[in-house]
Amino acid sequence: MTDRIYIFDTTLRDAEQTPGCQLSSNEKVLVAEQLEMLGVDIIEAGFAISSPMDFNSIIEISKNVNKPIICSLARAVEKDILAAADSLKYAKRKRIHTGIGVSDMHIQNKLRTTRENIIDIAVKSVKLARNYVDDVQFYAEDSGRADLDFLASVCDAVIRAGATVINLPDTNGYATPEEYGNMIKFLINNVSNIDKVTLSAHSHNDLGLATANSYSAILNGARQVECTINGLGERAGNSALEEIVMLLKVRESNKYITKINTKKIFETSMLVSKLMKSPIQSNKAIVGRNAFAHSSGIHQDGIIKDRNNYEIIDPELVGAPLTSLILSARSGKAALNYKLEALGFSLSKEELALKYDSFLKIADNKSTVNENDLLKLMNNKHNVDSSIKIVSVNYSRDEKSDFCESTIVLQLFGKEESATAKGNGPVDASIQSINKILKKDILIEHFLIQGITNGASDTCLVSMTIKVNNGDSCLIYNGDSSSTDIVLASVNAYINALNKI
Secondary structure (H helix, E strand, C coil): CEEEEEEEEECCCCCCHHHCCCCCCHHHHHHHHHHHHCCCCCCEEHHHCCHHHHHHHHHHHHHCCCCCCCEEEEEHHHHHHHHHHHHHCCCCCEEEEEEEECCHHHHHCCCCCCHHHHHHHHHHHHHHHCCCCCCCCEEECHHHHCHHHHHHHHHHHHCCCCCCEEEECCCCCCCCCHHHHHHHHHHHCCCCHHCCCCEEEEEECCCCCCHHHEEEHHHHCEEEEEEEHHHHHCCCCEEEEHHHHHHHHHCCCEEECCCCCCCHHHHHHHHHHHCCCCCCCCCCCCCCCCCCCCCCCCHHHHHHHHHHCCCCCCCHHCCCCCEECEECCCCHHHHHHHHHHCCCCCCCHHHHHHHHHHHHHCCCCCCCHHHHHHHHHCCCCCCCCCCCCEEEEEEEECCCCCCCEEEEEEECCCCCEEEEEEEEEEEHHHHHHHHHHHHCCCCEEEEEEEECCCCCCEEEEEEEEEEEEEECCEEEEEEEEEEEEEHHHHHHHHHHHHHCC
16 A cells, blocks of 8 residues: 655745745746646646735735645735735735744744743744645644654644644755654554544754755654755755655655656756756766766666666656766777767777777876767877967957957967957856857856955956757856956856866
8 A cells, every 4th residue: 555645845935045046937937838738637836925926926826836836835914814814815826834933942042932822822823824735734843853742732722723734844955864754653552533634844954954854754653744945945955856755766666655757857947947947966876967878887787787786767757868877988899889889880899899998098188088079089080289268268248238249269279360259248148158169059057156255355266157069969068267357257157167178
């Protein structure tokens, strides 16, 4: 017998609290529609009282999304609950999510009240919310640090008041999986009417345990998990939806099921990353660029023989690009031969050994070796010293318009070439000039600027991801650079990425 696990997605509320990840109302609707296609059960659409835009976003999401429950957050305050109820007036299925802190830390140092008053406020807020919706979720903030007997008393009281779901947040990411699971188990064993509600896990990743804590909660009786796409959220983030869902699918498919269409995971991840302007770390589980990439020679040999040797998830199952063997200085002869055979070359052991020596010379000068490099290798035309070098960057702004003009001088194969182009700002103009010289069709996928020092001469770090057309497919490369000049840092990051092609 399998138990149904409900996926409560809070990307549009908790993840949007990530600095720099704010979305417009239209963007929120796009994400909500994608979450509906993904198959989430509940969408926490926002915090209605927090701003007019959040309020209006919840209304628009309610109008455009049909299947998931739409949830609106509210503190245990009358005006919050009324705003939440009003924001859900167009929702086909609606839930108000209200609550208050329950740890002594929050009660004494944040709310400056008593335990008795906390229970009174909690009960009144749930009863008020039940006047407007039949589905009320109560959050017991900072449950991870709460006294368990008091937490049980709060749960008992809000269930009697009409709560249908109880959210038990490890608000500060302090709990361990054993502690969090034991908390769930304690409540199930000590709250007499606990069977009338769904217990929900809400974990933060401050100690890197968010997914593990949510999993432990499920094993101990929680049947709803609150998570975000890509694990985005305040501070170190939340439980990642893709990790929780695939963990259950890979390890517990005969015990627990979700309604998530896993083949939509990768495209949902990419959409959220793009709209929230938050690049996904390359080694991010399930959706990272390297999640299904192999560069170690031993691993590549094992993958060629049987993918199950080093992969526990079929990339097609999450809609990700197929397994990638990354040729580098760590690759062995088996991987090189596999790639060459894919290009139509058949080599004897002796021929492969000779080509492998030449391959290593190329690989030592490049982070990755691509198909073009292999074709040049087979034709003995590869020039190891083929890197692009910047000679000069000069730009000026047209005072009569918003456009800038940039002249770039590059060194290619020991020869200097230059070009001038206009663009929307000096960075755009400089990149257009470089593309003019190289005659390449290149798309910038991600562009991130971060300040890394303080003071009069601040240094910025620019990270860039480029996409290069390669026949029927596209190749992705990353570059980064730092400088006190944003334009120079950006140009150097672009060149850094280009030199990996």
